[in-house]
Amino acid sequence: MRIKGGYLDLSSPAQAGGVPVLVLKEGSNRSRGREAQHANITAAKIVAESVRSALGPKGMDKMLVDSFGDVTITSDGRTILDEMDIQHPAAKMLVEVAKTQDNEAGDGTTSAVVIAGELLNKAEELIDKNIHPTIIIDGYKKAAEKALDTLEKIAIPVDLKKQDYLKKAAVTAMASKIVAEYKEYLADIAVKAMLEVAEKECITYKCDVEDVKVEKKTGESISDTSLINGIVLDKEIAHSGMPKRVEKAKIALLDTSLEIEKTEFDAKINIESPDQIEAFLKQEETMLKDMTEKIVAAGAKVVICQKGIDDMVQHFLARKGIVAIRRAKKSDMEKLAKATGGKIVTKLDDITSADLGYAALVEERRIGDDKMTFVEGCKHPRAVTLLIRGGTERITSEAERSLHDALCVIKDILEEPKVVAGGSAPELEMARTLKMYAETLPGREQLAVKIFAEALEAVAITLTENAGLDPIDILSELRARHDKGETWAGIEVLEGKVQDMTKKGVFEPITVKKQMIKSATEAASMILKIDDVIAAGKMKAPPMPPGGAPGGMYPGAGEY
Numbered sequence: 001m002r003i004k005g006g007y008l009d010l011s012s013p014a015q016a017g018g019v020p021v022l023v024l025k026e027g028s029n030r031s032r033g034r035e036a037q038h039a040n041i042t043a044a045k046i047v048a049e050s051v052r053s054a055l056g057p058k059g060m061d062k063m064l065v066d067s068f069g070d071v072t073i074t075s076d077g078r079t080i081l082d083e084m085d086i087q088h089p090a091a092k093m094l095v096e097v098a099k100t101q102d103n104e105a106g107d108g109t110t111s112a113v114v115i116a117g118e119l120l121n122k123a124e125e126l127i128d129k130n131i132h133p134t135i136i137i138d139g140y141k142k143a144a145e146k147a148l149d150t151l152e153k154i155a156i157p158v159d160l161k162k163q164d165y166l167k168k169a170a171v172t173a174m175a176s177k178i179v180a181e182y183k184e185y186l187a188d189i190a191v192k193a194m195l196e197v198a199e200k201e202c203i204t205y206k207c208d209v210e211d212v213k214v215e216k217k218t219g220e221s222i223s224d225t226s227l228i229n230g231i232v233l234d235k236e237i238a239h240s241g242m243p244k245r246v247e248k249a250k251i252a253l254l255d256t257s258l259e260i261e262k263t264e265f266d267a268k269i270n271i272e273s274p275d276q277i278e279a280f281l282k283q284e285e286t287m288l289k290d291m292t293e294k295i296v297a298a299g300a301k302v303v304i305c306q307k308g309i310d311d312m313v314q315h316f317l318a319r320k321g322i323v324a325i326r327r328a329k330k331s332d333m334e335k336l337a338k339a340t341g342g343k344i345v346t347k348l349d350d351i352t353s354a355d356l357g358y359a360a361l362v363e364e365r366r367i368g369d370d371k372m373t374f375v376e377g378c379k380h381p382r383a384v385t386l387l388i389r390g391g392t393e394r395i396t397s398e399a400e401r402s403l404h405d406a407l408c409v410i411k412d413i414l415e416e417p418k419v420v421a422g423g424s425a426p427e428l429e430m431a432r433t434l435k436m437y438a439e440t441l442p443g444r445e446q447l448a449v450k451i452f453a454e455a456l457e458a459v460a461i462t463l464t465e466n467a468g469l470d471p472i473d474i475l476s477e478l479r480a481r482h483d484k485g486e487t488w489a490g491i492e493v494l495e496g497k498v499q500d501m502t503k504k505g506v507f508e509p510i511t512v513k514k515q516m517i518k519s520a521t522e523a524a525s526m527i528l529k530i531d532d533v534i535a536a537g538k539m540k541a542p543p544m545p546p547g548g549a550p551g552g553m554y555p556g557a558g559e560y
């Protein structure tokens with residue numbers, strides 16, 4: 001073992017009594033100290049740089065082509081990073097920031113990544129001035145706490161009896177997306193949808209974005225997107241002889257196939273006469289008829305089955321005037337059970353009338369070139385579907401992502417009814433208080449808190465740059481107006497001027513901003529704390545783990 005620059009060199013053979021001792025596997029790569037830090041910070045900065053131009057209403061979109069040639073056009077931070085298929089371990093941590101931000105708050109993924117990148121960029125400058133990373137990390141921790149404190153202090157409380165802030169936040173979330181032209185219309189729908197599924201708890205609500213079912217169908221335009229009070233299934237009715245419309249429908253939800261099950265082993269039946277064939281077929285028919293009878297006996301008028309339905313059963317059901325849908329998605333079955341009050345039956349023998357759900361109307365309708373089934377007027381009204389329309393599949397997909405952001409910000413406010421204005425006003429206000437706070441700190445931590453404040457200003461700089469404005473002029477004006485006590489002075493990029501953002505109706509949930517600070521600080525601190533990267537060499541022939549993709553792939557440090 002050799003000592004290199006104060007470190008133990010584990011990757012080169014050491015001599016112990018003349019015998020070489022290998023600690024790491026052959027082909028392993030190791031980088032450490034400044035070199036490791038620099039590589040990690042650079043990789044993370046590149047990731048942040050790649051999403052920067054997508055921030056804000058004037059941000060650009062990215063076209064991402066995956067290995068199958070499928071194209072995604074988006075300005076959603078998380079989607080961009082997910083599709084980029086990043087390999088570098090430190091860069092991957094920024095992808096994690098976007099993921100956490102998306103899971104916890106649903107919006108603000110681009111901002112969180114931009115701030116994390118800037119925190120690292122500024123930290124590198126201090127490291128180069130010989131300030132130890134742990135001092136920077138401590139400073140960042142203190143700064144983050146102070147920033148969160150400031151957010152709480154400046155936040156505007158929301159009265160949930162009125163829906164104006166919900167709508168404004170939804171409009172802001174969609175202002176930066178391809179669907180921006182229709183943001184007002186879509187925001188109305190999103191607010192209605194979320195309020196329909198939210199459960200009231202004293203003054204706040206509890207809600208799950210997943211309760212709003214989203215279906216998309218190419219055709220018409222985004223302005224034809226609609227909210228349906230009920231569940232829409234992307235399925236047509238199984239048999240042409242079945243009714244297309246059933247009112248006051250009792251619905252059986254089945255998680256069992258209405259087919260004769262095949263045996264797991266091969267069996268041979270010796271048939272010696274035509275009578276035997278007939279008897280055999282008759283037997284099969286009786287079994288299938290029995291299945292139909294059980295459904296009829298339970299009193300169902302509609303059958304929605306997660307698995308297959310035999311042609312013969314479809315025929316029998318059609319004769320009885322029962323509507324059937326086969327191969328429904330598991331997630332749809334769960335939503336249907338919740339909405340119609342029905343139970344998902346796994347064994348047909350057990351079905352009784354008590355298991356059936358209820359909907360006022362089940363109807364097949366033609367949407368574009370396809371047919372979809374609408375289950376409306378459900379027993380429990382907390383079931384809604386957003387049916388997204390749009391000229392091409394790419395537009396409907398981006399509309400789905402944008403509506404997801406809108407639903408998330410509405411949920412955020414319903415769960416924590418506080419908002420802040422947008423256009424970088426809260427970031428500038430946090431930066432201002434942090435700079436004052438820094439003055440109270442002793443020594444080098446002061447520098448760390450100051451660069452944290454500067455990193456927050458990166459949001460204003462990026463929004464301005466993306467709008468083709470001059471960041472120096474705008475930033476100086478923003479700083480000056482915040483110093484004068486204008487808490488909500490922000491850059492209104494559509495007008496290209498510094499404005500009071502509360503007057504412009506640009507609001508965002510406090511949850512998004514808080515999470516942005518937390519996830520960006522955590523990721524930056526984690527990356528700064530690494531001073532040693534030990535990477536195993538690439539496996540020559542990766543073994544296939546049982547039923548899985550090749551495991552153990554990890555790029556060597558030299559390949560980053």
Ligand SMILES: Nc1ncnc2c1ncn2[C@@H]1O[C@H](COP(=O)(O)OP(=O)(O)OP(=O)(O)O)[C@@H](O)[C@H]1O
Pocket residue numbers: 054055056057059075076077078106107108109110111112172173175176405421422423424459463491492493494506508
């Ligand atoms: N009219 C406006 N003027 C200025 N800034 C605005 C305006 N509308 C929205 N913004 C700002 O744009 C930023 C949001 O941009 P964007 O939605 O592209 O990124 P994100 O929310 O950070 O990430 P993502 O939406 O990709 O998860 C917020 O800082 C918001 O305040």
Ligand SMILES: [Mg+2]
Pocket residue numbers: 107108109173176405
């Ligand atoms: Mg956004």
